[in-house]
Amino acid sequence: xxxxxxxxxALVVVxxxxxxxxxxxxxxxxxxxxxxxxxxxxxxxxxxxISTTGSVQRHMLEPMLAYDPDGKLIPGLATxxxxxxxxxxxxxxxxxxxxxxxxxxxxxxxxxSVERAQTHPRxxxxxxxxxxxEVRAVDDLTVRVITTEPAPDQAANLESIMMLPPRxxxxxxxxxxxxxxxxxxxxxxxxxxRDDRIVMELNLTYWGPKPQATRVTIRPxxxxxxxxxxxxxxxxxxxxGVPIPDIPRVVRTKGFRVLRKQGPRLIFLAMDTxxxxxxxxxxxxxxxxxxxxxxxxDVRVRQALYHAINTKEIVEQVMGGAAAPxxxxxxxxxxxxxxxxxxxxxxxxxxxxLLTEAGYPNGFTVRLDVxxxxxxxxxxxxxxxxxxxxxxxxxxxxxxxxxxxxxxRMRVFDTSLQMSGWLTLIPSINWSALLGCVDPKTGYxxxxxxxxxxxxxxxLIDIMNTEMDDAKRxxxxxxxxxxxxxxxxxxxxxxEELVRGVKEGIAMPVRVDEYILAQEITFK
Amino acid sequence: MTRFLIGRxxxxxxxxxxxxxxxxxxxxxxxxxxxxxxPPAAGIDQVKALEVQLGLDQPWWVQYGRxxxxxxxxxxxxxxxxxxxxxxxxxxxLPASLELVVWTMLVSTxxxxxxxxxxxxxxxxxxxxxxxxxxxxGISAPTFWIGIVLIALFVxxxxxxxxxxRGGWEHLVLPVATLTFYRVALFIRLIRxxxxxxxGQDYIRTARAKGLFERLVIYRHALKNTLIPFVTIGGIQMGxxxxxxxxxxxxxxxxxxxxxLLISIERLDYPVVVAYAIVTxxxxxxxxxxxxxxYAFIDPRIRYE
Numbered sequence: 001x002x003x004x005x006x007x008x009x010a011l012v013v014v015x016x017x018x019x020x021x022x023x024x025x026x027x028x029x030x031x032x033x034x035x036x037x038x039x040x041x042x043x044x045x046x047x048x049x050i051s052t053t054g055s056v057q058r059h060m061l062e063p064m065l066a067y068d069p070d071g072k073l074i075p076g077l078a079t080x081x082x083x084x085x086x087x088x089x090x091x092x093x094x095x096x097x098x099x100x101x102x103x104x105x106x107x108x109x110x111x112x113s114v115e116r117a118q119t120h121p122r123x124x125x126x127x128x129x130x131x132x133x134e135v136r137a138v139d140d141l142t143v144r145v146i147t148t149e150p151a152p153d154q155a156a157n158l159e160s161i162m163m164l165p166p167r168x169x170x171x172x173x174x175x176x177x178x179x180x181x182x183x184x185x186x187x188x189x190x191x192x193x194r195d196d197r198i199v200m201e202l203n204l205t206y207w208g209p210k211p212q213a214t215r216v217t218i219r220p221x222x223x224x225x226x227x228x229x230x231x232x233x234x235x236x237x238x239x240x241g242v243p244i245p246d247i248p249r250v251v252r253t254k255g256f257r258v259l260r261k262q263g264p265r266l267i268f269l270a271m272d273t274x275x276x277x278x279x280x281x282x283x284x285x286x287x288x289x290x291x292x293x294x295x296x297x298d299v300r301v302r303q304a305l306y307h308a309i310n311t312k313e314i315v316e317q318v319m320g321g322a323a324a325p326x327x328x329x330x331x332x333x334x335x336x337x338x339x340x341x342x343x344x345x346x347x348x349x350x351x352x353x354l355l356t357e358a359g360y361p362n363g364f365t366v367r368l369d370v371x372x373x374x375x376x377x378x379x380x381x382x383x384x385x386x387x388x389x390x391x392x393x394x395x396x397x398x399x400x401x402x403x404x405x406x407x408x409r410m411r412v413f414d415t416s417l418q419m420s421g422w423l424t425l426i427p428s429i430n431w432s433a434l435l436g437c438v439d440p441k442t443g444y445x446x447x448x449x450x451x452x453x454x455x456x457x458x459x460l461i462d463i464m465n466t467e468m469d470d471a472k473r474x475x476x477x478x479x480x481x482x483x484x485x486x487x488x489x490x491x492x493x494x495x496e497e498l499v500r501g502v503k504e505g506i507a508m509p510v511r512v513d514e515y516i517l518a519q520e521i522t523f524k
Numbered sequence: 525m526t527r528f529l530i531g532r533x534x535x536x537x538x539x540x541x542x543x544x545x546x547x548x549x550x551x552x553x554x555x556x557x558x559x560x561x562x563p564p565a566a567g568i569d570q571v572k573a574l575e576v577q578l579g580l581d582q583p584w585w586v587q588y589g590r591x592x593x594x595x596x597x598x599x600x601x602x603x604x605x606x607x608x609x610x611x612x613x614x615x616x617x618l619p620a621s622l623e624l625v626v627w628t629m630l631v632s633t634x635x636x637x638x639x640x641x642x643x644x645x646x647x648x649x650x651x652x653x654x655x656x657x658x659x660x661x662g663i664s665a666p667t668f669w670i671g672i673v674l675i676a677l678f679v680x681x682x683x684x685x686x687x688x689x690r691g692g693w694e695h696l697v698l699p700v701a702t703l704t705f706y707r708v709a710l711f712i713r714l715i716r717x718x719x720x721x722x723x724g725q726d727y728i729r730t731a732r733a734k735g736l737f738e739r740l741v742i743y744r745h746a747l748k749n750t751l752i753p754f755v756t757i758g759g760i761q762m763g764x765x766x767x768x769x770x771x772x773x774x775x776x777x778x779x780x781x782x783x784x785l786l787i788s789i790e791r792l793d794y795p796v797v798v799a800y801a802i803v804t805x806x807x808x809x810x811x812x813x814x815x816x817x818x819y820a821f822i823d824p825r826i827r828y829e
Contacts, residue, residue: 038787041605048605049563121577122607127566157565178607194616195779196690221688221777222787225672230687233679373790404792407559411571424564433564443567 029202031215032506032518035227035236039195039220043181044174045162046117049124052240055515056218059200060100061162061183064091064110065155069509069520070333071264071425073156077105077163077184086150086468091158093141097207099165100182100189107137112166114145120174128157150466152473156426186211186519195220200518211519231256231501238508239501240516244320244377250501261510262324263498264331265423267375268434269305269385269491271296272416274451287367287399287416295364296416296450302488303344304354308392309385310346315494318380322499326492328481329430333512336427336464336477341485343492351392363393369410369418372400376496382419410449421496422447425513428464428473431480435489436461452489528828529813536809540802544595545588547801548794552584557604557792578604591798600802601795603788610799614781618766618803620690621773621780625765627700629758632707640715641747644723655712662709671702671775688777699776703769707761714757718750725749751822759815767804 040053045061048054066076081091097105114135117125131151136144147154168182181189186208187200198218202211219236221227224243230236232253242250242258250258273296278288285294295301311325330337355363368389370382379400386396396417401409410418424430436444437453444461445451460483463476484490498510508521562574575581579590591601600611643652678698679687686695722728723746731741770782777783781800788796820826 041603042607044607047607049561050605124561124563124574126573127563127570130570160563160565174607193690193779195777195783219689219777222783223688223775223777226675226688226775226777229675229679233683233687235687402790403560404557404790405555408555411559422564426565429565432567438568440569440572443569446564446566446568446571 029212029214030523031217032213032238032521033217033219033236034516034518035219035221035230035239036516037220037222037224037227037241040192040198042178043189043192044178045164045181046120046123046125047174047178049160051514052220055517056198057162057181057183058185058515059187059216059518060181060185060189061164062185063159063161063163064093065159067159067425067511067513069511071512073159076159078158081155083468084144087147089145089147089151089154090138091143091145093143094207095141097184098205099168099184100203101165101168103165103167105163105165105184106140107143109163109166110143111135111137112169113161113164116164116169117161125160128160150468152464152466152468153426153428159425187216190215211521212523213518213521216518228501231503234503237503237506238516238521242499242501244322244499247320247322247499255504257502257504259500259502259508259510260322260497261512262331262333263423263496263514264334264425264512265375265421265496266326266329266331266430267323267378267381267419267421267493267496268326268329269309269417269419269493270415270448270450270452271302271305271491272413272450273297273302273489274413274453278416281414282412285416286414287369287397289365292364294416295358295360295366298358299487300354300358301360302491304351304358304392305389305394306344306488306491307347307354308351308394309388309491309493311343311493312346313388314381314384318377318384319494319497322376322497323494324497325494329434329484329490329492330427330477330481331495331512334425334427336431336474336481338478338481340478341481344485348392355392355394360393363395365395365397366417367397367399367415369399369401369406369415371403371406371420374403374406375421378419381493385419413449413451415449418449419493420447420449423514427477428461431461431464431477435480435484450490454483454487454489457483457487457489525828532809532813536806539805539809543801543805544591544798547798548588548591549584551792551794551797552587555792556580557794560791561604591795600799603796604793605791606793606796610793610795611803613784613796614800614803617779617781617784620778621766621769621782623690624696624699624703624769624773624778624780625762627696628703628707628765629762631700632704632711633758635704636708636711637715637747640712641719641742643712644716644719645742647720652716655716659709659712662705663713665705667702667706667771668775670705671698671772674698674702675775688775690779699772699778702772702775703765710757710761711754714754715747715750718753719746722746722749748822752819755815755818755822759811763804763808763811766807767800 036052038052040056041048045057063076064078065073068074077094078091079094081089084090099105114129114132117123118129131147131149132145133148134146136146138144145154163184165182169177186203186206188203190199190201192198200216202214221230227239228242228246231239247258250256272285275285276294278285278292279290288294315323315325327343328341368382370378372379382398386398389396422430422434432444433446434448435452435457437458438445438448438451457480460476460480464473467473500510505524506521558571558574579587603610603613606613639655643655646652675687678685685697689695728741728746731745768782770786773780773782774786785800
């Protein structure tokens with residue numbers, strides 16, 4: 001046999017070994033193309049907090065603790081975690097895991113990654129580790145996370161911190177981390193053509209179950225109608241966010257399915273309960289009649305609004321069924337949801353009675369501020385609210401704004417009545433942001449644009465954020481939900497549904513964190 | 525000629541200064557990206573911290589001053605979202621936009637010149653009338669609508685072409701067709717009107733009286749003299765397309781500059797929008813200069829001293 005002949009034989013043997021080593025389901029696997037609404041901004045996990053970007057990164061990078069599709073914390077690169085004392089979490093790391101470049105995953109990598117999230121000057125993930133005083137390596141595979149104050153959500157916060165290989169990060173710097181990600185995930189980076197596609201291939205040495213999708217292409221297609229066309233033409237296998245008018249069409253077309261699930265994004269109404277009179281912002285409440293007393297200070301008026309809104313009709317008529325009426329601030333699958341609290345029944349005559357009792361038999365005039373490009377059908381929902389409140393005598397002027405203008409104005413409380421949405425998978429943060437009294441010291445009230453402040457509720461929110469005992473914590477959540485149902489600090493409207501279009505024969509869970517992960521796709 | 529060019533360059537610097545100032549003020553007074561950038565988990569205390577981190581806590585003139593100072597060193601700022609130099613993000617997408625535009629201009633010109641000329645030579649013929657009606661439709665039909673109809677027809681129903689993205693020639697067909705509609709309509713009307721004007725001139729009568737072939741009269745003598753307005757409008761169209769083919773790039777997920785502009789405005793990514801405006805201004809300066817030089821080439825009576 002010639003030298004080159006031997007080389008060929010050797011090559012065949014090696015290839016055979018590689019194929020043989022591949023897991024059994026590799027053979028039935030195939031490539032998959034996912035169409036998303038937007039491209040990733042960067043591959044650097046610490047410099048972004050946008051979910052379409054996180055979705056891409058989570059194919060290649062992994063956190064210590066991850067969410068399952070229903071938002072329950074499950075082991076990722078950590079095998080277990082426990083509370084040692086009120087200021088210490090102990091995390092056991094998965095042994096034998098290596099980054100795509102061969103670097104070992106260990107306590108050093110954890111320390112490096114957490115500290116980078118804390119200290120990088122452009123980090124947008126500081127909040128997740130702001131209470132962390134120190135990451136202490138007990139041994140190579142055990143770390144202790146020491147916090148400055150009791151932090152019951154610290155474990156959940158670690159879900160956002162992706163683990164990076166320290167040596168690689170130092171070698172390539174920010175520039176490299178932003179363009180060529182190296183992690184421990186089930187897929188390895190292949191190429192990224194900005195605004196066109198991101199390609200990843202299977203990581204054959206992945207520590208977890210081997211995915212069936214062998215090669216992943218993510219294509220950002222910003223226009224919803226085009227995404228659906230790409231699906232129906234067979235170009236892509238999965239699409240994010242099927243526009244509501246297109247849902248029936250995808251359902252009707254043979255060979256395609258729509259997957260839907262109630263998401264955690266709450267859409268709610270908030271009323272200014274802070275200022276006493278209508279007038280020019282900032283001293284007066286800008287959406288009310290100049291000089292008139294602020295009706296929203298009266299709890300009966302807030303209850304009247306609650307009764308006047310037919311959420312079921314909004315969900316069915318405006319949202320095309322792609323939403324679920326909200327009973328309370330939290331969705332049913334989240335820690336702290338209580339089945340005892342239901343939303344009040346739709347009852348316009350009761351709303352009128354309450355308004356009369358409060359001294360507004362003929363209603364009043366108010367401006368409703370809504371964003372027009374932030375949530376699904378946000379402007380249309382605003383229009384529906386105008387009609388519903390009009391039926392009980394409240395004259396509403398709709399004021400729609402693009403999100404870039406809307407949120408800065410909300411942030412300085414330039415509103416009397418406004419609609420917005422909220423989404424995190426950490427229940428105590430939802431409460432502190434929506435109904436904590438606005439206060440830079442506690443950090444509460446980030447989305448409390450009506451500045452509603454109930455000292456009793458604020459005390460319960462303090463417990464949610466500091467109590468390490470789950471039973472006591474749960475009690476605070478239940479009490480807060482009951483209190484808010486009576487006090488109406490916010491009017492929860494509905495939870496948006498997450499809608500995905502897929503080819504027949506493709507199965508995947510719809511995740512409440514909005515990510516689309518190719519590693520969860522299975523073929524029938 | 526050299527003095528003419530130097531004058532133009534100085535003008536360009538002035539244009540950059542004015543444009544960057546206007547765009548900067550427009551953005552700062554519109555709003556800010558804090559709410560879109562900061563994760564929902566962040567508390568109200570972190571809003572201020574992010575403002576400081578991005579320099580947005582300063583009054584606008586301080587922010588603009590900082591921008592100018594680093595601009596003098598060739599740094600137009602870093603995108604809030606991409607964490608990359610804004611100018612690089614814009615230039616990265618220039619080739620894709622150019623590809624779309626060059627093809628659009630080529631196809632539009634090849635269709636429009638002969639049709640416009642023929643329509644003018646035979647006024648009120650069936651060709652002339654259908655060109656007039658057809659171009660009216662082309663000018664009035666909205667780009668978004670044309671794009672969606674083309675996708676419904678050629679992608680979903682006939683399954684002949686890809687819906688979106690950039691790749692081989694087949695990816696170019698639909699976006700170029702969408703952009704071509706309006707340009708063909710515009711150029712046809714331009715050429716037709718110009719030709720009608722020129723064909724009545726004395727030198728055409730002289731050419732015909734000399735006994736020149738009709739084809740030579742039309743395509744050599746008449747058409748050449750209608751090219752000046754065509755080159756002017758064509759130049760403006762070209763610049764506009766490179767920078768602002770926003771709707772078409774979004775519909776067909778074309779990775780060009782327009783899409784970057786759209787998302788950067790929506791999310792108030794100040795540095796990218798300002799860098800974009802400067803690149804666009806430079807583009808127009810170059811195109812206008814080229815158009816001016818073409819004038820001299822087309823019409824030897826025009827000279828720059």
